[in-house]
Amino acid sequence: MVNRSAEDAFTRGLDALTHGRGREALALFEAAIEIEKRCGATRPQARYLSFYGLCLAIEKKQLSEGIRFCQEALNLEFFNPDLCCNLGRLLFRSGRRKEAFEVLLKGYSLQPSHQGIFEELARMGMRRRPVLGFLSRNNPINVVLGKMTRAGAGDAAR
Numbered sequence: 290m291v292n293r294s295a296e297d298a299f300t301r302g303l304d305a306l307t308h309g310r311g312r313e314a315l316a317l318f319e320a321a322i323e324i325e326k327r328c329g330a331t332r333p334q335a336r337y338l339s340f341y342g343l344c345l346a347i348e349k350k351q352l353s354e355g356i357r358f359c360q361e362a363l364n365l366e367f368f369n370p371d372l373c374c375n376l377g378r379l380l381f382r383s384g385r386r387k388e389a390f391e392v393l394l395k396g397y398s399l400q401p402s403h404q405g406i407f408e409e410l411a412r413m414g415m416r417r418r419p420v421l422g423f424l425s426r427n428n429p430i431n432v433v434l435g436k437m438t439r440a441g442a443g444d445a446a447r
Contacts, residue, residue, distance in 0.1 A: 291334075292328050292330070295320075295321040295324040295325045295334075295337070298317045298318070298320040299318065299336070299340070301317050302316075302318045302320075302340060302344075306343075311348040312348055315344035315345060315348050315349070318337060318340045318344055321333070321334075321341075322337050325337065332365070336369065337362075338362040339358065339369075339372045339376070342354070342358025342359040342361075342375065342379070343355060343359065343375045345358065346382070352379060352383050353383070355379050356379045356383060359372065360376060362375075362376075363376050370396040370400040370406060371405070372396075373393060374405040376392050377389045377409055378405075380392060386413065389413065390413060393406050393409050394410075417435070420434040420438060
């Protein structure tokens with residue numbers, strides 16, 4: 290059952306986040322979680338946890354803690370593309386590109402029209418093919434050749 294006060298705090302938090310007021314959003318998401326706890330909920334709603342984790346990582350620079358909240362939320366509601374988007378965004382920020390891509394792809398499969406997931410995937414960009422396709426991407430020869438071709442492409446663009 291949805292607690293009206295917690296839901297109101299969450300909705301106001303989403304509005305604050307949308308309008309660039311991250312600190313306010315963080316406080317409102319935290320309030321939603323606390324209201325649910327005080328009203329006897331065994332655990333807060335997954336979306337409250339996820340958006341709290343997102344704001345915690347962005348506003349307070351607590352990336353690992355934010356990821357933990359987002360992962361916990363996604364474990365509770367694995368079918369929610371918003372939660373995939375939040376976790377993917379933080380994983381990408383932390384340099385865990387492959388994990389971020391997998392989570393975002395999962396969210397995309399749940400809702401291909403999700404604007405946030407689309408934007409995050411676009412932000413990640415596409416990797417180019419290895420220079421020598423018969424060698425692995427991590428092969429030292431491919432790594433060196435890739436750096437050389439990327440440096441050459443940068444010189445040509447100038």
